[in-house]
Amino acid sequence: MAGILDGKRIVVMGVANRRSIAWGCAKSLMDQGAQVILTYQNDRLKRQLEKISPEGTPMIQCDVAEDVNVENTFNKIKEDYGNIDGVLHAIAYADKKTLSGGVIDVEKDGYNLAQDISAYSLIAVSRYASRIMNEGGSIATLTYMGSTRAIPSYNMMGVAKAALEANVRYLARDLGDKGIRVNAISAGAIKTLAVTGIKNHGDLLKESEIRTVDGKSVDIFQIGGTAAFLMSDLSSGITGDLIYVDKGVHLLS
Template identity: 80%
Template structure:
C-alpha cells in the first residue's frame, strides 16, 4: 500500500499517546504518503504529542466540546494548508462515575456529556470539515461492538457508540451529494488509555483476545491500515458502512 495516499491531507483527531488507536491510524496514513495534521485538546496533551510525533508533523488545537472551536479549527487548517481530503474522528469520553456504573444508574449530566463528546462531536466535525474538504473526501470514526451488544462494563459507552453509528449513516446520506464518504471502523478491544477507564477492562481484553479467530488480539496498526483504506480512493464505493477490524471477535460473540 506504499504511497496509496500521496497528495492527500488527512486530519487525525484523538491521538493521546503511542497506544492510541488514533496513533495507529496516523502512523499508517503517514507511511502511505499522506500529509497528516493532528489535533489536540489542550496544551497538556500537546506536550505529550511533542514526544511522540515525527519532527515537522503539523498539530493544531481543537476542543470538540464547543462547535465554535471545531469551526475555527477547520477554518485555520484551510487557511494554512488548503483543502483537506479526509478526517479520522477517534474521540470519545464519559466521566468516571458514568463509566463505572450501569446504564440504569446513569445521571442526566453524565449521559449528555458522553453523547456530546462521543457522538455529537462527529456531526460537528463533519459539518465544518466538509466545508473545506475536496470532492472524493472521506470521514471515518472509531466505534466498538458494544453499540449492538450489552458488553459487560461497557455500559454508557455502548449507548453513545450506538448513537455514533446512527450518525454515520445519516451523515453519509447528507454528504453524499458533496462526494464525501462517511464510515465507521469497529475496532477490537485494545489496551488504550480509553479502555483502561472501563471497569474490569482486563477481563474485557482477555475475553476479546480469546474470541479472535487466531487467538491473537488486533493491534492499533492493523486498525490503522483499515483507516488508510477508507481514506484512499480504493474505498470510493463505500459509505455509510461499518467495517470490523477485530480479527473476527464479532463473529463469535
C-alpha cells in the same frame, strides 16, 4: 514505492499517546504518503504528540466540547494548509462516575456529556470539515461492538457508540451529493488509555483476545491499515458502512 495516500491531506483527531488506536491510524496514513494534521485538546496532550510525531507534523488545538472550537480549527486548517481530503475522528469520553455504573445508574448530565463528546462531535466535525474537503473526501470514526451488544462494563459508552454509528449513516446520506464518504471502523478491544477508564477492563481485554480467530488481539497498526484504505480512493464505493477490525470477535456470540 508510492503510497495509496500520496498527495492527500488528512486530519487525525484524538491521538492521546503512542498506544492510541488513533496513533496507529495516523502512523499508517503517514506511511502511505499522507500529510497528517493532528489536533489536540490541551497542552498536556500536545506535549504527548510532540514526543511521538515526526518533526514538523502540523498540530492544531481543538476541544470539541464547543462547536465554535471545531469551526475555528477547520478555518485555521484551511488558512494554513488549504483544503483537506479526509478526517479520522477518534474522540470519545464519559466521566468516571458514568462509566463505572450500569446504564440504569446513569444520570442526565453524565448521559449528555458522553453523547456530546462521543457522538455529537462527529456531526460538528463533519459539518465544518466538509466545507474545506475536496470532492472524493472521506470521514471515518472509531466505534466498538458494544454499540449493538450489551458488553459487560461497557455500559454508557455502548449507548454513545450506538448513536455514533447512526450518525455515520445519516451523515453519509447528507454528504453524498458533495462526493464525501462517511464510515466507521469497529475496532477490537486494545489496551489504550480510553479502555483503562472502563471498569474491569482487564476482563474485557482477556475475553476479547480469547474470542479472536487466532487467539491474538488486533493491534493499532492493523486498524490503521483499514483507516488508510478508507481514506484512499480504493474505498470510493463505500459509505455509511461499518468495517470490523477485531480478528473475528464479532462473529462469536
